[in-house]
Amino acid sequence: MKLLVFGFAVWVAMGLSGSLVGVQAHEPATQAKDSAAEEFAAIQNDWSQAQQAYRRALQEAKPGEERTRVLKEKRPKPDAFAERCLKLAQAHPDSPAAVQALAWVMGSAPGTEAARKALTRIKEKLASITDLDMLQKRLAELPSFGLGELAPAAAEKARRNLDHPRALPLLLWVCSQTRYSDSKELTKLYNETVDLVMDRFLERKELAQLAGWLTTDDNPVWAEKHLRRLLEKNPADAVKAQATFGLASVLKNKDEASQPEAERLFASVIERKTPAYVNLAGRAKTELDDNKLRGIGKPAPEILGADLDGKEFKLSDYKGKVVLLDFWGFW
């Protein structure tokens, strides 16, 4: 499903989150490795200074037009930093800093030619790894998103070794990288991988996150089926809690007939006092309250406001018509 934009603040925060890969202690080895790590640290330092300057400019800008302009024009461009990283990785292909630098490019300059180059190099590095432990270790060093292109090979390796202890974490990693994809193939891979995990690892306690993903899936029929299976078969409290909340959320948006079950499930999340349920209780309460006022089958509350030209109008002006109400923005 498409990525949701959770408001302006988060968008700005995403823009500001510059360094995705921290500078890690490097192995005290050869001179070459040290200089690679030093160079990478220097690139990161320069980048974070550029980010700080941008943040200051943003704080000082007046809200509205000036801020929009700063957002557009003053945002540091990662291109030059990405080039330095690529050069570094080429010069020191075996240094751990090379992987960090390539990962940085992918995380900080997404969608650019440099990021594509970095991804290709990482792909080459990973292609030769057959050991699942090593593969997972390498993947863990990369940014936590935007690695969909690495997913098919990782899924294939995990599928061939389903009895390996790292197979499930790898398959879940594949899901995490493919679930928001725009590509048809990767969406298909996501669906197949979830189906496989559900068939093979249904009772495992690691599936809480998967239940969370299913909660907001854009194929609610499929999600409902899997959430019901998790609720029935998975013994782990954390998975049950997430599956209960998830199923309630899916049913809430389904149809009028599903509302009693949705509300009963939300209520059960609030009532149970184990930590996993307590964690979700606040959200369940919000959902339940919201559903009582604006649930399916309820009359739409009135909206009084002004249109974008400043002209007053109200939602009930359109009674007698089917209304699609869309909370939206260009940002």
Place this chain on the structure above:
Amino acid sequence: MIPHERSLVNRLDGKQFVLIGINSDSDPKQLKKDLQENQVTWRSFQNQRKDSPAISDAWSVRGWPTLYLIDHKGTIKKKWLGSPRHEVLDREIDTLVQAAANGK
């Protein structure tokens, strides 16, 4: 989402259907430009007007886009957090528009 909404509005022109936005953009000048460039012809509320609470807060909106589908009698029939698939959205709307035309 906008291209599909545009085609929805065109396809159902003259039918008992209306698309109403609740827009959260903060810069009116930029917004005007974007509306024109993207040929957004349908009406939107300003989400946040001076001195009044945001509509999205009053409606407990937790993510964008959020969509509500309301039938001709004013009853909420469907909700989506995040863009639904186009064919799903079309199907749900067409069913309600048909019911409205039949006066049910």
